[in-house]
Amino acid sequence: MVTSTSQDVAKKAGVSVATVSRVLNHSPHVSPNVQRKVLRAVKALNYQPNRSAQRLRAKRSHVIGIIISDIQNPFFTAVVRGIEDIAYKHGYSIVLCNSDEDADKEQLYINVMRAEAVAGVILASTSETNPHVHGLIAHHIPVVAIDRRIKDRQVDSVLVANAQGAFEAVTHLIELGHQRIGLIGLPPTRTPGVERYEGYQRALRERGLPVSRKYVCWGNAKLQGGHDCALQLLDLQPPITALFVANNLMTLGALSALRERQLQIPNQISIVGFDDMPWAPLLQPPLTVVAQPTYELGQQAAELLVDRLEHQEKPVARLQLQSNLIVRGSTGPVPISA
Amino acid sequence: MVTSTSQDVAKKAGVSVATVSRVLNHSPHVSPNVQRKVLRAVKALNYQPNRSAQRLRAKRSHVIGIIISDIQNPFFTAVVRGIEDIAYKHGYSIVLCNSDEDADKEQLYINVMRAEAVAGVILASTSETNPHVHGLIAHHIPVVAIDRRIKDRQVDSVLVANAQGAFEAVTHLIELGHQRIGLIGLPPTRTPGVERYEGYQRALRERGLPVSRKYVCWGNAKLQGGHDCALQLLDLQPPITALFVANNLMTLGALSALRERQLQIPNQISIVGFDDMPWAPLLQPPLTVVAQPTYELGQQAAELLVDRLEHQEKPVARLQLQSNLIVRGSTGPVPISA
DNA sequence: ACAGGGTCTGAAATCGTTTACAAATGTAAA
DNA sequence: TTTACATTTGTAAACGATTTCAGACCCTGT
16 A cells, blocks of 8 residues: 555546645635545545645644643643643644653753644743743744743733632631641742742731741652652641642652651641542542642643634633632641640 | 744855755765854754655654553553653654544544654554554554554564463462452453453462352443442452452542442452552552553553664564562451351 | 636645755876 | 776755646626
């Protein structure tokens, strides 16, 4: 079997390649008769346009680039799935890149996107002031920022109401009587880290509680980071009675630290995680979390991008999705001893 | 900023485009002097070859296609990450597709791969006799099968020793005294489903235990499937005392079913899952599982593919990776009452 | 009958590379 | 000095699509 080209189709249908192209691109002014002939030839030869040639000539492409930090983070997994489903619906494929929060790797991949002439890019940027994206925008490759803000007035974005989510989580803890609440935070160099910290602070302040730096530990967004931060915060005197962990994998790490210390949840310490997971309700006790609409976030980003591709000049959209506090068993009243 | 082409570089360096191409492709017979000039121009203009043009002309591409069933399955997440890391090292990008075990969707994506002229495809096939892959092989696009065998002597493959893994898990249960062991299996239309069932049967047979169809339930590989199957198997009389679940998400579903029935693990029932997860040790009790080398599987597949791209005619490779039974707390002796 | 305007179709240029071929130059052997 | 041959470079033809331009054809109104 050999790939058939528009030439072959043209010959078989007894028309020119130009006509073949016109039929396939639904351009007007082509007689129903010819159209039928061409479509029959297309089917007979199982013809598929060579996308490289299309891209080269028409500068049109059916690929969406995604740059995230790590597909192994369940948050991004769900986001990517949301993107893919919408992309599929509109006939796009996705090329996926993991930046690992490394600006150089991100830069490289942005260059790849340009070289591959993707239609658009959905990006969880490694920083809010991202100089690399200009390379895309200058080439009229639209960018949609997800999860992390990009300080550029030209990019659409879909973010989560991080501050509000953190605020609700910490307020929940305060209402249970907790006063010394540890935060295992994300590095404050990106939106989620900044905003979740803000929410944490605001909740304490509104209830007249002191905000102390010693209750805060910045982790590396991985399991290990949560584990190490938890151990550090557990050593404080007087001891903390509750823990708010700003990311899913770090919550896992914190939980294993709590288990090592043989602390009873929630009798001796309460814990709230950020981002819900399928296994969260199955833990003992079930985990209280701030759920994020991850799958929807991906969908919205993809919709926004596809829409932008079809309407170059539409106004910039900035979506903010609401989070949702799900109270399960890992949060309870302050220990009597404290 | 406008994209610069090889023309621009040629002009700036005072040479022809052919020479530019030669320098960039490390072809021999180019004087060091000219080489230096070209490289300087490349850097000055921040030139990046247009990959569509390259692909069109040279039929060479820097993209690897991945078709899996669902990126939200943690198994595939790890596999994809393994692939990506190796691909990155060799200068390839990846385009990712979810087939959702739907043969039509798979077919469509295989066509996309062909149209996109990817360098090669890594495929978790929806069936062992996959007619669609011929469309790729006929076009000399190499295919590497992962997780599921493809009955075609031309494809490299990386599989897991499923039967052995299941055998060890069930033998472990038998040695604890269990005699009525339920299996929540994967559909026996694909390799993991078939082989894990084989291992289950062989373990029972070798210990002289009866193999009964009523102890087996085929789930849909999702949470829901595990949940429904568990409920069904728990209704049997006399009751089963142990459960072997052939997939990670179904294990989660089964666990929630056990919780609904308020069954104590492992006092009232033992459970073994297939595929280890970061949260498995954090469950109460920690989950006994058959761990698969998921990340390595992805790496091996990518290595195999890259190797094949560089050595067209090398002999077909079939790798089988070992699994590893990790005994934690969810398996214990048979309940006294039973 | 003819000009004017629309509809349909094809020839040829084009996108940015790679590569076959030829030309130019240099070097060594006769 | 001439010849033979290797090395280096350039010219131009691909690759397979889209798109501009112009020509052919068919109406319609004068």
